[in-house]
Amino acid sequence: MDDRDLLTRVQAVIGHAQTLDDCAVLPHGGEYLVATTDMLHETTDFPCGMTGWQIGWMSVAVTLSDIAAMGASPTAVLLAVGLDDPERLLSIMEGANDCCTTYGAELAGGDLDAHRELTIVSTGLGHVAPEHLVRRKGARPGDVVAITGTLGEAQAALEGYGQHRQALLEPQPRLREGIALGRAGATAMMDISDGLALSLYDMVAANGCGFAIDTDRLPLPAGVPEGEARELALHGGGDFELLFTCPKELLPVPDVEATIIGRVTAEPVVLASGRVLERRGYQHRW
Known part of the structure; x- marks a missing residue:
């Protein structure tokens, strides 16, 4: 059992909507x-x-x-x-x-x-x-999927890549970016503390639609072999960047460095370069 499995017991007491965001x-x-x-x-x-x-x-x-x-x-x-x-x-x-x-x-x-x-x-x-409030629910088929910053740096530090140690030990919450995206009209948003893959599945649970990303578009941690870097960007935790959706014409948003990595789809699955993405990341387990 992991923390997301256990969350269903919380939902039985306080309701599903209270646990989505x-x-x-x-x-x-x-x-x-x-x-x-x-x-x-x-x-x-x-x-x-x-x-x-x-x-x-x-x-x-x-x-x-x-x-x-x-x-x-x-x-x-x-x-x-x-x-x-x-x-x-x-x-x-x-x-x-x-x-x-x-x-x-x-x-x-x-x-x-x-x-x-x-x-x-x-x-x-x-x-x-x-x-200006942005929830996890609100993504619409046709929206683009985007992220702030570079993913995988915190996990890279744990794997021994010392140049990324500050990203692991002194995370920078993206408050300026979150506020700007809310005011600009982002349709759904969450932070990526448990990794991109798990976050995308959390967004599926909130929205009932799906997400198709292109792994070649992911900003990767510098100094890490490409294959390993892409794995860390998809499944590594501790980055505290923002994952959001919005109409394509909304971007770029002033003062927000963001990368479009995919699009929202009608079918509730998560695809990475055309294949179903493994639901894996940082989780507490019992």
């Missing part, structure tokens, strides 16, 4: 409040050699990436830290606060506890006008 969406005055939370553990989420500052930065960045995927602006982050060693706290908080400051959020509080393993829960809040 990167954030919960709540009406708040004339806007929407978006809210998201992430739990990270040292053994599964923080690669060996990370500094406390990088751990704090990453813990906030992954949450801000969810907010970016909704086309929203960040407001505040709450950080709950379960510490195995209290001496680690200061540098973690400094990294978290620097990430918040960089992207216009406030590190507004949280909780502290003692844990056997360093565990951090990051909760983010953002806001967006109703007309």
